[in-house]
Amino acid sequence: MLKRIAAVALACALGAAGYPLMSKAPAPQPAPTRAPSRPNILLIIADDVGQDVATQMYPGLTARLTRQYGPRGLNNPGYRSIAGKPASLPVLSRFARQGMVFSDAWAEPFCSPTRASLLTGLNAANTHVITYADALSQKHYSFVRQLKDQGGYATAAFGKWHMAGLPAGPRQAGAADYPGMKPREAGFDLYRGDMHAALPTYWDYPVEVQDATTPANKWREEKAVARSLPGLRPTRFADVAKAADTIDWITRQRRERPGQPWFAWLAFNLSHATIRSAPSQMAIPDKQLLDKATIREIDACHGKYGTQDPGKCSGQAQMRAMTNAMDTIVGKVLAVVDKIPNTYVIIVGDNGTPMYGRPGLDFIDNMYITRKGRGKGTAFESGARVEWAIRGPGIKPGSSSAEYVHVVDLAPTILQLTGLAPPHLVPTSSGDNWIPLDGVSLAAILKGQASRVRDPVHDVVMTEDSDLMKQGVYVAGARNGQWKLVCARKADNCAFYNLAADPLEEYPLPKPANCADAKTARPDQPAWNYCYLQDAVAKRSILSPGFKAAS
DSSP: OHHHHHHHOOHHHHHHTTOOOOSSOOOOOOOOOOOSSOOEEEEEEESSOBTTTTGGGSTTHHHHHHHHHSTTTTOOTTGGGGTOOOOOOHHHHHHHHHSEEESSEEOOSSHHHHHHHHHHSOOHHHHOOOSTTOBOOTTSOOHHHHHHHHHOOEEEEEEEOOOBOOOOOTTOTTOOSSOSOOTTTTTOSEEEEEOSSSOSOSSSOOEEEEOTTSOTTOOEEEOOOOBOOTTSOOBOOHHHHHHHHHHHHHHHHHHHOTTSOEEEEEEOOTTOOOSOOSSOSSOBOOGGGSOHHHHHHHHHHTOOTTBSOOTTOOHHHHHHHHHHHHHHHHHHHHHHHTTSSSEEEEEEESSOOOBOSSTTOBOOOSSOSOOTTOSTTSSSHHHHEEOEEEEOTTOOTTEEEOOOEEGGGHHHHHHHHTTOOOOSEEEOTTSSSEEEOSOOOOHHHHTTSOSOSSOTTTOOEEEEEEEGGGTTEEEEEEEOSSEEEEEESSTTOEEEEETTTOTTOOSOOOOOSOTTGGGGSOTTSHHHHHHHHHHHHHHHSTTSTTOOOOO
């Protein structure tokens, strides 16, 4: 089988942004680039929707994988499961054709580590946000602060935040709720949403608000009310409300401050499970949010619309329905943004699709062959690979990139698209030292000026987390352009894959007996790549002996 695989084969800028003074000064930061008219930015984050659920955004992807793993390729007995049944996504599919899609995009394996990496441009080992309960330190850099302070942007965030930690539990007397970085501390003028990891239900949830009347470290809670979107009846469905809030804010910005650029962060709760588990921990969305294909599926399994009663609908069917509802809601937001010139829209997932190993909570039904023990929370592709598309000025419609990218790249990319220079150095979690960004700007790829921004041999990308639902085991994935390690517990406990020949990680490769002997290998040989990636895991990931989790 191995032969078959081979054959198929910013000191001033930071001070102005409110960062603490440190005894060790950073290298000089680049001066901001002047831009006569900075673009608007809308960032949309899907929750728990891996690339498998969204393969409609990638025409031909599952067909290529089926051929690669089928009888004329690797001859995997499970190859027919690749075609599976993704969600119906007419809006996102159309959106993907309007700009550039990234086919090889990673996030962190969990919600909060991804959001922290996206905001700061740093890997999880540097943000110290590695579980869904960890809080991002207020001493970290936020690219949103730079947009606001250097670029003059109006900024607002809506929906799930999940970077400030969690509410204090009953055994944590005197502890603060959400002790970490909150939206206004990150540079947002306005926040309306939920700071928790999940909603109680999609129709019963708190609305936490930060605005000009609240200190940056405080918030108030408002009662959820029914909201509507164009063509939809009023509903308490949470993501309808968050989309309506986003539209209201963008419309108000255009009316009251037409010359000021804006940045909006819209983080969906869809398609994440809820806190309440009876009768289901998922939801059957309002019928008006679903397309005909999804309605036919839900009718056939007798799900009850607008409730958490799934009838006889499987977890996969509920996932498809919830993601289709998100697609509909995204369409309502895009209908408004489509009329606004000089605007970039970015849509990205926050981690792979969950496979919780419990009835009704296993959702992968497409693309991946091996699913048990994989999915969200793991460093396998099914835990880290996400959908990612960008459209806007200078981006060729219908284009795609095969560069290996990570959500850490979004911070420097957004800054460059707005004419601002990403900082060379940013503060650590403790605020007493400086480190370089882990992300790199993808602007050159988006503008058609380059096909790569990473050295495919020497540049390593990480995905890492600790899953509290699985005894808190530390996991890390490390890859370059072709090769990948999936490691757990220790940096020397890794499986080794050739992603070019085996992108679904079905066939682990043999590892060198020891890396001392492999030093004579060449960079085009597997042994060299294994040892190179393992060294990166041992020195730079959360599996490094020197890594200390957040207290």
